[in-house]
Amino acid sequence: MTDFHHTKSLFHLPEGVIYLDGNSLGPLPKAAPARMGAVMQDEWGEMLITGWNKAGWMAQPTRVGDRIARLIGAEPGHVVLGDTLSIKVYQALASGLELRPERRVILSDSGNFPSDLYMAEGLIASLGRGHELRVVAPEEVEANITDEVAVLMITEVDYRTGRLHDMKALTAKAHAAGVITVWDLAHTAGATPVDLSGAGADFAVGCTYKYLNGGPGAPAFIYVAPRHVDSTRPALSGWLGHDAPFAFEPSYRPGSGIDRMRVGTPPVLALAALEAALDIWDLTTMEQVRAQSIALTEQFIAEVEAACPMLELASPRDAAARGSQVSFRFADGYAAIQALIARGVIGDFRAPDIMRFGFTPLYIDEGDVSAAVAIIADVMGNRLWDRDAYKTRARVT
């Protein structure tokens, strides 16, 4: 069994803080600054340009990809790091649409993260071929999977409520209708077990700064199923996706396998921080993390509901239908979250009324949950928030 007491000791957690926002930005692995320092001093500083070979920078995006592949049920050699999640969504969508050239609908749901929808809108406008982004309610996705649909683009875990889509069932339904699937694992990777290979997913993308603890702005990843990867045309066809990047040929020839989804120069420093974070993931399995996550979210829901009747559970009550976060609706949620942050319980707010708390077994334990609930009960029960907080509402919480 994973020693979560040990993994917790590997993170820097500020004094007086209970951090229930690792679903937005994971905390600093204690080993990350030294790792970064070593890469800067010993590799960049000493090797200079020769670091691309000597330090293995060029292979870093797929080397790290293989470490993430284990956490998401992907075949080794089919995940590569780079760019941001929005860019990777665009790549997957563009490739997916080309696999179904006669169809014109991208199907998604209103629980998807807005950036995914925005990237789809931008792609559709660029293509100018009358594609339609069809956005339905989360519970209506399945019924809307028809043979009009080219690509089904779904974020597995809803960023507001934590509701978990059934990847296996939706992918099977999609395939029966000839639909290509693009799964966004932003709130899944490191949060719940995924079996991309077993579910038969076509494309998947995700970020590494949430549950994977790669740091602010850490790079994204993309997965392409083995059956598609060598017939996928990268719309974003950069030199590091070329079959021979350093031959400097005048025309693009896609590399073999997942390498073709690389675009520009890899973010070496950011990947160094992520590698330090992934060392901690090597100490556990997603199954053990999931079991502990369910224990923590069940405890949190029970204790909050007992202490705070004014909070309405927004997340599914059934743990099997929920990711690794718990959300409550509350009209003054923004102000209440600010008050909690001031008391050291860091959750976040999502418009219009969602108070959101993430549970991350690598560094949050049962004692943290109880301590957080005591503070939440005090703040909510005694109405200790400042309604004027709305007036100075910050852009990010």
Add this chain to the structure above:
Amino acid sequence: MTDFHHTKSLFHLPEGVIYLDGNSLGPLPKAAPARMGAVMQDEWGEMLITGWNKAGWMAQPTRVGDRIARLIGAEPGHVVLGDTLSIKVYQALASGLELRPERRVILSDSGNFPSDLYMAEGLIASLGRGHELRVVAPEEVEANITDEVAVLMITEVDYRTGRLHDMKALTAKAHAAGVITVWDLAHTAGATPVDLSGAGADFAVGCTYKYLNGGPGAPAFIYVAPRHVDSTRPALSGWLGHDAPFAFEPSYRPGSGIDRMRVGTPPVLALAALEAALDIWDLTTMEQVRAQSIALTEQFIAEVEAACPMLELASPRDAAARGSQVSFRFADGYAAIQALIARGVIGDFRAPDIMRFGFTPLYIDEGDVSAAVAIIADVMGNRLWDRDAYKTRARVT
């Protein structure tokens, strides 16, 4: 006048190395590891998610953009950091094509960096509207600027020869024909003075890991002229380019000004290293760097030509037509460069026969040039390279 002796002292340069490859990857600014450590410990570690506001991470891409704007003659508030150069090329190209919807030609030259051409090919294939990428010889660009051309996409300094295009003249010619210009400043920013505003450039993009010394995989930048920026539709329309990213609206509305060219979450750690590097740039001006760069390249050409008659100058002899690098053609160039690297003179090789040396006044001085030439003369004059080096030719040099 800039104290280049002082700026040199601010870089870590390995013992026994003369680094003439800052045009590929700049060296480590001594202050960068401590800056990175502080951002990791004090911001990521202590502030966690609140760093987006408290530490100013959200404003970092435009704050850094303004520091680069000074070096490229851009109007303040019109440069933003993020993504890789290839992605920024795609954004600029896609936007440029939409400004000329009735035209079908992207004009570029065979001296452009292949990734720019590849990204154009990918965009054209995605659009599927019969656009053509027309690639002509560098000296034929001007004659090919016609009213068929939608976008002229030019890398100002040729990555192989260092030949410098005349941005002002080509932009004027382009505008007379109604053509939009996209300037790639990869080998310009920090190398030669640029006056984007004065030249009337429409779009410009560049990277920060070469002359700007931001580190391996440092983020790219994009410039959009004030007259275009509020009518530019970002093809890559991510949430951080939205007018209200944290309102989580269902549809995309572009932000005002250059912010709309942002896509995903900013690369906070990579930008921290870049900020440390830009502190050194604050100590000088591009005019002073250029004067010293010309002095160094003139010295290098004169000394190499005197000592190594077997090397054929590939760069323009006229300093005004040359960037901040000097290239020589030599049939066994790959092997010769490997031999030089083994002797501590780091240049690089570009297929098929280019030996390339970059000159970077912030940390390379006249003594370095003479010392490098002495080693080059020894290696070349005594044929001290291993022709078998070809057989183990590395991917990156």
